[in-house]
Amino acid sequence: MDNIINSKGITILGSTGTIGVNTLDVMSLHPDAYHVVALTANLNVDKMLAQCRRWKPQYAVMVDEQAAEKLSLALKDDDIEVLSGVDSLEFVSQLEQVDYVMAAIVGAAGLLPNLAAAKAGKRVLLANKESLVMSGKLFMDALHENNATLLPIDSEHNAIFQCLPVSGQQGVTKILLTASGGPFRTRDINTLHDITPEQAVAHPNWVMGQKISVDSATMMNKGLEVIEACWLFDITPDKIQVVIHPQSTIHSMVSYNDGSVLAQLGNPDMRTPIAYGLAWPERLNSGVEQLDLFEVARLDFEKPDFQRFPCLRLAYEAYKSGGNATIALNAANEIAVEAFLRKKLRFTDIPVLIEAVLEQSITGTSEQIDEILIQDSVSRQQAELWLNKRSASHAGA
Ligand code: NAD
Ligand code: MG
Secondary structure (H helix, E strand, O other): OHHHHHOEEEEEEOOOOHHHHHHHHHHHOOOOOEEEEEEEEOOOHHHHHHHHHHHOOOEEEEOOHHHHHHHHHHOOOOOOEEEEOHHHHHHHHHOOOOOEEEEOOOOHHHHHHHHHHHHOOOEEEEOOHHHHHHHHHHHHHHHHHOOOEEEEOOHHHHHHHHHOOOOOOOOEEEEEEEEOOOOOOOOOHHHHHHOOHHHHOOOOOOOOOHHHHHHHHHOHHHHHHHHHHHHHHOOOHHHEEEEEOOOOOEEEEEEEOOOOEEEEEOOOOOHHHHHHHHHOOOOOOOOOOOOOHHHHOOOOOEOOOOOOOHHHHHHHHHHHHOHHHHHHHHHHHHHHHHHHHOOOOOHHHHHHHHHHHHOOOOOOOOOOHHHHHHHHHHHHHHHHHHHHHHHHHHHHO
């Protein structure tokens, strides 16, 4: 019992995903330091059931109602409360017995529970970058106003966090945000339209969920990360240099006015930033192998190519246009990636769809949650309309 009193209670939003599974993996190395209060997922009952049996959380949330019924039936003899619906995600993010919330739902669906965790003053371990792209000011204000703590889990932002001064930004001249360049960095640019979902999700260095893998292939992931860095570190995009670094050994760097450049290096394994988020300001064994520099042997750097990666350009442009444009960027990208994964959209049409939505003169910045959700939904409708028109014109051709 003593152990439970001293150990930190954790809610994992998106526990069945890549980040969720890696979080449980790190926690399993430190059974006295952390315990699970709540696990959440969308549809995957089998995986959730296995996690419930292993971790015995107080609550298990399946957003999908039918999935929740199935889980509830399977757990009828266990002392685990099964909940469903979006409200339940917010509920388990605010519980008094929860110290840390791992925000690892993919996409806009993470926004409301992340915000709930911030408002409840939790330590938020933020993997879900999309919510920050949608609601940067609102989310950062909610954190500050409620004395919540934010630990970036995205590997680049975690690296930057480690390389920045302990307080303030004294002497910082630039953030060097590294990017692997994804699987198509060197592919003949004239063949990009033939890329299949299977090819796009096969990332050379990282094992990740499908959506972020496609985002890495288009480099929209880096575009979202530039915006993420602006909010997290209160910095403007002109002070962020994207650096293609194919080995993914340096996870990002910070340049200082005395000529120093601080970098964080490590094997490409999300358990390192997750362990840092859990243990900060201390350190914790993450289970990740030590970096072997002789095996890495070399570190290469290239400038990003906006012609090959138009999504990166679109992200910079959206940030310049304001908060509503970044909501539209994210919404249109989520629709485009889903359509691409269903083979309803070509790889090279992902940026075409996003640009078409961004061209609908989106200005201003919504600072209220209702306005943010309306902009998100309008942009999704515009993206769906574009897709429908496109398939109608192809059917008629
Ligand atoms: P994933 O697809 O593997 O997992 C997503 C999780 O979210 C699952 O548990 C799923 O059940 C849940 N989910 C999906 N849709 C939902 C919905 N509508 N409502 C509630 N829950 C829903 O994704 P991932 O790779 O683990 O990525 C999660 C987040 O972390 C993303 O925002 C991603 O950008 C970010 N991230 C991931 C990595 C990585 O290495 N995987 C690295 C950096 C940042
Ligand atoms: Mg990243």
